[in-house]
């Protein structure tokens with residue numbers, strides 16, 4: 001689909017249904033538009049009547065008293081026309097702006113809601129920054145489009161038509177002469193519009209590159225300061241900033257050029273008319289009133305044209321933003337995410353992998369090459385293996401962070417992809433490799449915004465030994481946590497993350513154990529907590545600590561997407577294979 005066509009589709013698909021909700025207001029807008037255009041058209045016409053019918057005859061007779069009364073009536077009428085026109089204009093602008101802003105607010109909500117439900121794969125392919133752009137600057141571009149009066153263009157176009165119609169009615173020859181300038185204006189606008197648009201987009205791209213760089217730098221600021229790389233970073237930023245400045249200058253240059261050209265042409269139109277009208281006036285083909293009315297019409301005709309040329313870039317940007325937003329909104333969701341069958345109260349009984357194969361992208365090599373295992377309620381399963389062997393991938397499949405596997409994954413005998421998301425969340429909680437802590441209290445981070453009784457939170461923090469450090473925090477469970485958890489140590493974060501998984505009350509705890517080392521006291525606490533969880537719950541864990549691996553009912557050893565060994569600690573040690581070798585290494589590390 002072409003870009004222009006796609007942008008129009010976006011306009012209809014996105015804005016159509018939202019605008020329809022405001023059809024009452026839009027109906028009023030449609031009603032006041034002809035009124036506003038009609039009144040605007042009448043003013044120069046009334047001037048013409050005043051001049052031709054009253055002022056000129058009175059001047060010829062040298063007696064103003066004769067026309068004083070009717071002239072005053074005309075002035076009163078003109079006053080009425082101005083007031084009605086003003087009211088219609090104001091109603092139009094206010095209503096349309098209101099509708100526009102509500103539509104944008106609704107759209108923002110749609111985008112926000114959608115971006116929270118996108119499949120994980122989408123986040124692999126689109127950096128968070130670009131998604132953020134959708135919700136922020138694309139929305140801003142739309143808002144800016146509205147705010148700069150793009151909406152006023154509808155009424156302006158109608159007014160232009162009304163003016164031209166009246167001009168034709170007053171003197172069609174003169175109007176035709178003026179229309180000769182039309183093609184000149186069209187060609188010039190067309191040419192400059194392309195330049196303005198191109199340079200505008202270049203400057204936008206340069207800006208977003210500069211901001212993107214800044215964002216990256218700021219998120220890596222600690223590393224940069226540690227390595228004293230500030231000077232180099234600033235030099236790079238300077239380059240990008242200069243690009244932006246240059247693009248901005250070109251864009252402004254064309255913008256200004258176009259604006260003054262349109263100004264020039266409007267003056268040219270006036271001159272052209274005076275030249276032509278002079279002859280006609282003398283020949284009696286034209287009255288003074290018509291000439292004055294035409295001068296007025298020309299001024300009014302060029303105002304919207306000038307504005308239009310100024311707003312082209314903004315409009316282009318708004319349309320492009322709309323297209324981006326539409327692409328995000330149309331992004332297909334994982335079908336299982338939309339399955340809202342009722343959540344059953346049955347407990348999780350078994351998880352079965354049956355010859356599961358998986359690749360992250362269609363043409364990439366397989367990451368899992370036929371994984372089979374079985375886990376019953378109350379059992380624990382530990383997955384070990386070298387980095388990149390596919391351990392986390394197994395977990396991502398169970399939690400359905402990624403779909404599209406081959407083979408079969410069954411929970412309680414039901415195929416994973418048919419299980420509603422809410423049911424899956426009821427069954428499974430995940431403890432991640434990277435703990436993410438939100439800005440809020442400790443309690444908020446444990447309960448994840450759910451209603452959980454205080455006693456439960458306290459009991460679980462005791463269970464995972466998080467109570468020891470929580471007690472020391474000012475406010476205990478209500479102590480604030482900074483976004484990203486920077487006021488907590490890595491180990492404390494991990495304890496909260498364990499507690500979080502237990503608070504959710506799911507049957508199966510899935511753990512991707514963190515490898516980052518923590519201080520030995522916290523390490524001991526975590527180890528003890530994990531061992532307890534192993535004893536009491538159904539667990540699948542990617543384990544790095546020998547103590548926890550040893551306790552698992554089943555240990556899977558993975559190598560390059562295969563399970564090379566499976567069994568319990570004693571069986572695998574006795575085999576003297578990869579597992580025995582791994583255990584040997586872990587033991588030397590401990591010593």
Ligand SMILES: Nc1ncnc2c1ncn2[C@@H]1O[C@H](COP(=O)(O)OP(=O)(O)OP(=O)(O)O)[C@@H](O)[C@H]1O
Nearest residue numbers: 124360361367385386387388389390391392393394
């Ligand atoms: N989102 C992704 N997109 C594409 N390939 C990926 C993605 N995540 C992981 N991979 C690839 O899949 C393979 C297995 O990765 P996985 O994360 O499962 O390894 P792992 O065994 O958990 O390793 P580690 O012990 O380092 O955590 C790796 O080769 C990795 O490059």
Ligand SMILES: [Mg+2]
Nearest residue numbers: 391392433512
């Ligand atoms: Mg991993």
